[in-house]
Amino acid sequence: MQQNHDVLEQAIEWYVKHETAPLSLAQKQDFEQWLNEHDSHQQAWQQVTHSQQIFANLPLSSAQSLSTITKANQSRRHVLKSIAALSISSWLTWRYQKELGISAHLADHHAQIGEQLQLTHLTQAQVALNTHSAINLDTNTLWLKYGEAHIVCQVPLAISSPHCHFNAELGDEFILFDDDKQVRFSALNQRFDIVAHGQSYTVDKGHTLIADRNSTRIVETPRHMTSWTKGMLSVSQMPLKQFIAELSRYLHGSIRVAPAAAQLHISGTFSLTDPKQILSQILSTFPELTLNGVPNVWQVINKKP
Incomplete structure (x- = not known):
């Protein structure tokens, strides 16, 4: 890439x-x-x-x-x-x-960019789709095509995504994220055995596996990885570059952070009801920052000269 x-x-x-x-x-x-x-x-x-x-x-x-x-x-x-x-x-x-x-x-259910979709009518599982996500679902299989889903199983299910698969039982609760760059799996109520990028892992309750093609680590689940299920983006001392990468998932176009501004840190809880407003809040909090480019297409956050 x-x-x-x-x-x-x-x-x-x-x-x-x-x-x-x-x-x-x-x-x-x-x-x-x-x-x-x-x-x-x-x-x-x-x-x-x-x-x-x-x-x-x-x-x-x-x-x-x-x-x-x-x-x-x-x-x-x-x-x-x-x-x-x-x-x-x-x-x-x-x-x-x-x-x-x-x-x-082509998906059975999908959430558009900036949308969070609660699927309450399904018999196999309670599912919440985060921004830019899609699933297919049949009697005993749930396929996350792309994006992120919070799932509580109401029947045993085989769970699959492009780079991850495992079996889940009745009552199992977890969050699965999968895109071209990374797989993230958060075990919310018990230990799980999963396969990511062809390798087997055990993820304990309260922990998250973060895997790409080059590295894998298991960490205590950061709060920003679960706060979206409550409609919030909650972070603590997160580098601005990482924060904008998370926020960009809820916005159209691309937002990049110049190296001069990348190491500023963000703490707080932000409502995902209006992701553009979060961006405005960040610029207000750091008056030394500037946002240039074409809105909804390509923008860069940098420090003012």
Whole structure:
């Protein structure tokens, strides 16, 4: 994933060089060499140039939002790079949300971004779906397609997700989260034996397994991993970067935190009724922070100069 990001960054750099001044002969040769080094370079270049065309057709209100990044003291090169990054993100977000919409409508039950859905009519289990989540359910199997679910079993069930599976008995209560990056399993009322990324684990009551393809750890369940079931996001001394990553799950688009602001810490309990209001609260709490970019598409939190 990081490699793909690096190639996109290189493509953006080349795009900026093309737009800011005519390339020298040496630069043209370097560009051709870079372009032909790997298929991923050609794909990234096509993605950059294609996204510019899409971005040019965005509604005026979105284009006007770019004024937040085009302050007088910014160079044309910096502005072009920002626009390139914004437009790529616009295109990727559009494509991802389109695919997500198709996937969601193929699921038995799904919660949209920012929604928390209580499924009280099911006979197999009591289920609460967190933001951006979907399940399929039959007589004795519950499949978490993506996202996060709080489940209390009313019958024995086989539980599966893309990277995790286990058997649950009547009365078992747990939270399961699974996306492309990470699996999180919280044992709420007893010990569980589960399989995550092909490995077997035992998770005691009150503990959470956090696993990705490179590492696994079991910790006492942090309160932010369960507070959503009560409609809250509750944290204690959480780094801003991690907090925004959690909050972003409830918001459309992408929000990133610049390194200069990443290590600020957040404590408090926030209502998930209006996730955008939480973002406003954070900016009010830390007046040294600024939020730039295109709302609902791509934004960056940074410290003011």
